[in-house]
Amino acid sequence: MTKNSAQPLLEIEHLVKHFGLKSPGIFGRSRGTVHALNDVSFAIQKGETLAIVGESGCGKSTLARVITGLHQPDFGQITYAGKNLRQNIQMIFQDPFASLNPRLTIGDIIAEPLIIHKLGTPAERQKRIEEVLESVSLQKSDAQKYPHQFSGGQRQRIAIARALISEPELIIADEPLSALDVSIQSQILNLLMKIKAARELTYLFISHDLASVAHIADRVIVMYLGQIVESGDCESIFNNPIHPYTQALILAAPAIGIGKRQKSTLIVGESASPLAPPTGCFYHPRCPKSLDSCGIEAPTLSPALGENNSHLVACPIALNDRNLTVS
Amino acid sequence: MLNPPLLSVNNLEIAFKLDEGLFRAVSKVSFELEAGKTLGLVGESGSGKSLTALSLLRLIPEPGSITQGEIKFNGEDILKFADKNMRALRGNNISMIFQEPMTALNPVLTIGEQIAEALTIHDKATKRDAQQKAIAMLDRVGIPDAALRALDHPHNLSGGMRQRAMIAMALICKPDILIADEATTALDTTVQAQILDLLIDLQHEFNMAILFISHNLGVVSEIADDVMVMYGGRIMEASPAPLLFDAPQHPYTQVLLSTLPNPALRGQPLTVIEGSVPTRYDLLAGCRFAPRCNRAIEQCMAADISLVDIAPNQRSACINMAGQ
Numbered sequence: 001m002t003k004n005s006a007q008p009l010l011e012i013e014h015l016v017k018h019f020g021l022k023s024p025g026i027f028g029r030s031r032g033t034v035h036a037l038n039d040v041s042f043a044i045q046k047g048e049t050l051a052i053v054g055e056s057g058c059g060k061s062t063l064a065r066v067i068t069g070l071h072q073p074d075f076g077q078i079t080y081a082g083k084n085l086r087q088n089i090q091m092i093f094q095d096p097f098a099s100l101n102p103r104l105t106i107g108d109i110i111a112e113p114l115i116i117h118k119l120g121t122p123a124e125r126q127k128r129i130e131e132v133l134e135s136v137s138l139q140k141s142d143a144q145k146y147p148h149q150f151s152g153g154q155r156q157r158i159a160i161a162r163a164l165i166s167e168p169e170l171i172i173a174d175e176p177l178s179a180l181d182v183s184i185q186s187q188i189l190n191l192l193m194k195i196k197a198a199r200e201l202t203y204l205f206i207s208h209d210l211a212s213v214a215h216i217a218d219r220v221i222v223m224y225l226g227q228i229v230e231s232g233d234c235e236s237i238f239n240n241p242i243h244p245y246t247q248a249l250i251l252a253a254p255a256i257g258i259g260k261r262q263k264s265t266l267i268v269g270e271s272a273s274p275l276a277p278p279t280g281c282f283y284h285p286r287c288p289k290s291l292d293s294c295g296i297e298a299p300t301l302s303p304a305l306g307e308n309n310s311h312l313v314a315c316p317i318a319l320n321d322r323n324l325t326v327s
Numbered sequence: 328m329l330n331p332p333l334l335s336v337n338n339l340e341i342a343f344k345l346d347e348g349l350f351r352a353v354s355k356v357s358f359e360l361e362a363g364k365t366l367g368l369v370g371e372s373g374s375g376k377s378l379t380a381l382s383l384l385r386l387i388p389e390p391g392s393i394t395q396g397e398i399k400f401n402g403e404d405i406l407k408f409a410d411k412n413m414r415a416l417r418g419n420n421i422s423m424i425f426q427e428p429m430t431a432l433n434p435v436l437t438i439g440e441q442i443a444e445a446l447t448i449h450d451k452a453t454k455r456d457a458q459q460k461a462i463a464m465l466d467r468v469g470i471p472d473a474a475l476r477a478l479d480h481p482h483n484l485s486g487g488m489r490q491r492a493m494i495a496m497a498l499i500c501k502p503d504i505l506i507a508d509e510a511t512t513a514l515d516t517t518v519q520a521q522i523l524d525l526l527i528d529l530q531h532e533f534n535m536a537i538l539f540i541s542h543n544l545g546v547v548s549e550i551a552d553d554v555m556v557m558y559g560g561r562i563m564e565a566s567p568a569p570l571l572f573d574a575p576q577h578p579y580t581q582v583l584l585s586t587l588p589n590p591a592l593r594g595q596p597l598t599v600i601e602g603s604v605p606t607r608y609d610l611l612a613g614c615r616f617a618p619r620c621n622r623a624i625e626q627c628m629a630a631d632i633s634l635v636d637i638a639p640n641q642r643s644a645c646i647n648m649a650g651q
Contacts, residue, residue, distance in 0.1 A: 055515035056486075151603055181371040182542055186586035186597035193596065208516060211545075215588035215597070238590075252520035254545030256572050256587070261527070261549040267517045270487045 007081050008043035009170060009202050010067070015040040015076035017062055021275070032275045036062040037073075038226040044170065046081075049196070049203040051217035051234070053210060053249070057274050059226040060206045064091065064172045067204070087117045090163035094175035096155030100147040106133075106158055107143030113166040132161045135198070136191060153184035160191065164199070172204045177212055189216060210253045214238050219310075222246045225274055225282040228301060232311030242304055242313045242322055244287045281315070289317055331402035333536050334360040334383070334421075334504060340395035341378050341387055341560075351609040352391065353378050353560045355633060360504060360536040367551030367568065368540045373604055375560040376540050380506045383538070384417050400504075419449040422497040426509035428489035432481040432496075438465070439477025442496045449500050464495040469525060487518035494525065501533050508540045523550055544587065548572050553640075556580050559608035559615030562634050566641040576643040579616045614646065622647055 017037040022028040037059045044050050052060045065071045067078060068091050080088075090113065093099040100109055107129050114125050130140045136157040147155060156176060163171055173192065177185040189212055196203060207213050213220060213234075220237040222230045222245065230243040241247045248267035269286050272278055278285050284294035294317070301312040305323045313319050341353040353375040360366055370376045382393055385405065397404045405416065425431040433441055442464060443457035452460070458477070465473035468491040481489055490510065497505060507526065511519040527550065530537055541547050547554055548568060555565045556579065564577035575581045585598040602619040605611070614620070617627035627646050634644040 055517065153603070182544065183371060183583060183586050183600040186588075187599045189588070190596045190599060193594070210516075211588040214590060215593055234593075248517055252517045254516075254519070254543060254549050256545050256548045256584070258549070259569060260552070261520075261523060267520075270485050270518055271515070273485075 006045075009046040009081050010044040011077075011079040011081075012043070012067070013041045013077045013079070015063070015066060015078070016074045017059075017066055017071060018074055034274045035226050035277050036274060037066065038277075040076075040223075040226070040228055042221055042228065042231065044202055044204060046169070046202055047200060048218045049205055049216055051205045051207060051213040051220045052223060053207060053213055053220060054223035055208060055249075055271055057225065057271050058223040059274075060223055061174055062226075063223075064174045064204070064206055068172060087113075087119075087166055088169045090166065090168040090171050092156075092159050092163050092171060092173040092176045095179045096152055096159050097147075097179070099159055100155055102147050104146075105143065106138075106145055106147070106150075109147070109158065110143070110162045110165055113162065117166055119166060128165055132165045135164065135195060136161045151184075152180050153187055156180060156184075156188050157191065160188075160195070164195065167199070168201070170202045170204065172206070174206045175208070176205075177207065178209060185212065192216065210238075210250060211255075222249065225271060225277050227282060227314065228312075229283065229314045230312065231301070232304075236311045240311075242311070242318050243315045244289050244318055245283050289315075289321075291317060331399065332359040333362050333401065335399045336379075336383075336396065337399070338396040339379065339382060339393065339398065341375070341382055341391055342394040343391040345390070349394075350607065351394075351560065353382075354395075354609070356396070356557075356560075356562055357634070358555055358562070358565065360538060362503065362536050363530065363534045364552045365530065365537040365539050365550055367547035367554040368538060368557065369542065369544060369547050369554060370557035371542060371604070374557040376557050377508055379557070380423070380508050380538060380540055383421055383504070383506060384423060385413055386417075415449070418445050418497075418502070419500045420502055421504040421506065422500070422502040423506040423508065424490075424493050424497045424510045426512050428486070428493045428513075429481065431493055432489060434481055437478050437480055438484070438492045442477075442492070442499050445496065445499050461495070461499065464499050465492065468492075468495045468498075468529075469521070470495070487514055487521070490514060490518075490522055491525070494522070494529070498529060498533065498535075502535060504536045504538065505530075506538045506540070509542070510539075511546060512541065512543065519546070526550065544572075544584065556583070559604060559611070561615050561644060562642070563616065563645075564641075564643045565634065566643075570641060576637060576641065577616075577645050578620050578622045578647070582621070614644070 019034040021031040217234045230246045280295040284290040299314040301314045303309040304311045339356040343350045442461035446452040446457035551568045554571045556563045563579045613628040614632045617623040634642045
């Protein structure tokens, strides 16, 4: 087969990941199954920033871990167009206080991907460490220091330097801003945008913060209880959300400039436990639009009419309402 | 004669005894709380906002203490209260909800027992009566099957339900002042919206004053009537919420707001605040923000700048403002 130029960098098909919960001990009784990912399919194109948004328990972090190989999927396929998936995908974690080994120097922390993948001589590694520290606006001399000597924002820069050193094609950033102060968040967001442009990187940006997603993403996937409920271009999702969950999520996001809140909650209750997801559409118990049929039939992602067909929504009711107004 | 304000804090200073000397973590903090109103307190980590909140309950952790100022509740300085009177005040007149309900709740007591405890202590209620009231309050904060949930332990509840239980515990004695310290930060966005709506409802019902502390400017703008911005242990600006967010006066507030992603500037580099907060910010002679301020002039580094009225209800601590 000839290589298609539109071939995605990473393609994920029908990914399923369940975790069995067991009481402690070898005779521990099974306490059910966490449905972390249920039939998740999407593709990442080279050079784009794809954001995954959703609340806790929606499976966004499990997804990152399955893609990076930290978890094995139960079912489904991950196709990587590049050469070596492990070496070319790097991850940035949420908490820069937990993700850096306190007993290693910054230089050793950053060099680890090179050592693991057996890249470069010690002299070359040293040079790469210095280069990559400078590219995240840290000093060469910082390589001799230890993590405790740095602030949260600087630690996140170190984590980014570690992710960059093996020159990956895809960086998965799992809530890279949420442990940082507001003024530091803008520094890190700027840095992520700068290095992406300079190195032609592809990002999978996982976040619950819609404002930063709207700022950085080209495309957005909204997840709920291990499933994709809506996906599309960043503008379509934010300006024209169709799935009732996406609408509720955008409405619930706190915003400056609208004054004191009017009671506006479109959404009731909390996400069901991924241990026992509801039947039919997983969102139906909280959904203001739900009909009897929503509890029976599981919806599939379908294109929205009147949009370019990349806007997919897993809600036949919202799509039908919308198609009636469009046509 | 005018009634004294519900709570007025004057020239508060909180200091920690360190080996290298006294660290004045919070100083020159003055503000008032009014019944039925919400005062938002924003600032980044280490700005002194949580210490300011804890001082209202006199719960500053060792080796820190309140070294100056007064905190008047209904006209009486609580810093002069005996410990016994202070205990009567905590939870009864002034109560607090915290960020992480899992660590703030007692894991070995049922939800109902923990909520009822405050009533048996403060109101000398009978156990049975207290339990009934606890269930009614759980119902009020939106916990379904309240009578059954009251028998659960904290680990049986979801994050949002635990936060509701903590609110029920804080409100069971119908306090005059509720302090919410990052009370919605750990929650999911859709649950956060529900808790904010609940707090606004309960405030109307009980006519409480709320001191709402958060680093999330969006959340504060949606719940506060007035907002105070802290940096380096000082108040930089205090204004009615609409004014503060539409027309911020202090350079710190201005630059802090400009760092936020803005849909009109999608994909553009965001404004950043260069540098970082010095660890011993209290040793700076002048304005705490001056070393990072792009409008700083020589006097900013030298003069101790205080908060002054720049317009009715609007205060700012900046030499560039009129009158300084």
